[in-house]
Amino acid sequence: MPTFADNPFTLLSLIAAPAVLTNASSVLALGTSNRFARAIDRARALSAQLESQKPDDPKSPDAEWKAEQMSLRFRQLGRVERRSILLLNALTSFYSSLGSFAAASLVSLLGAGIAATGHHPMAIRVLLGLALLAGFWGVGGLVYGTFLLVRETRLAVVNLKEEAAAVRKRHHRVLPPEAPSD
Numbered sequence: 001m002p003t004f005a006d007n008p009f010t011l012l013s014l015i016a017a018p019a020v021l022t023n024a025s026s027v028l029a030l031g032t033s034n035r036f037a038r039a040i041d042r043a044r045a046l047s048a049q050l051e052s053q054k055p056d057d058p059k060s061p062d063a064e065w066k067a068e069q070m071s072l073r074f075r076q077l078g079r080v081e082r083r084s085i086l087l088l089n090a091l092t093s094f095y096s097s098l099g100s101f102a103a104a105s106l107v108s109l110l111g112a113g114i115a116a117t118g119h120h121p122m123a124i125r126v127l128l129g130l131a132l133l134a135g136f137w138g139v140g141g142l143v144y145g146t147f148l149l150v151r152e153t154r155l156a157v158v159n160l161k162e163e164a165a166a167v168r169k170r171h172h173r174v175l176p177p178e179a180p181s182d
Helices: 008-052 063-117 121-170
Strands: none
Touching: 008 063, 008 121, 063 121
């Protein structure tokens, strides 16, 4: 049976991998929590804007613009709601990953302790399987959560583009000619 002396990277991998994956989960969870809070704040701001608008006289010169603004805010509110759900799911995924990596580490420590005694080969196999399952679950949670963050970011960019287009349309007379775009 190979030992740590045969492959010095084995011990390093056993120590570093869970630490790196746990740290990645923690950083992603923290950043996602901040994004979630900002999405909630944006939803409240949009709701307040919609609640404060009063119907205008249809003959008013700004009536069409105000109606467009209300429509824009309702669309944005719907996207912010979807963003919040995506962020909540991503947070759940990252927290699940954190728990999975902690469980994988604990089970691995338990397995290493049993393996050191040289007894219970079946228990060692069961614990190895559990540690691998927990580790794969954690990595899967990281991948899925990151995928959700990409989807959420795309929704945020759609809102930003729509908002910028509305501002440009409203102030088209004072805009400089053809600003460079990316």
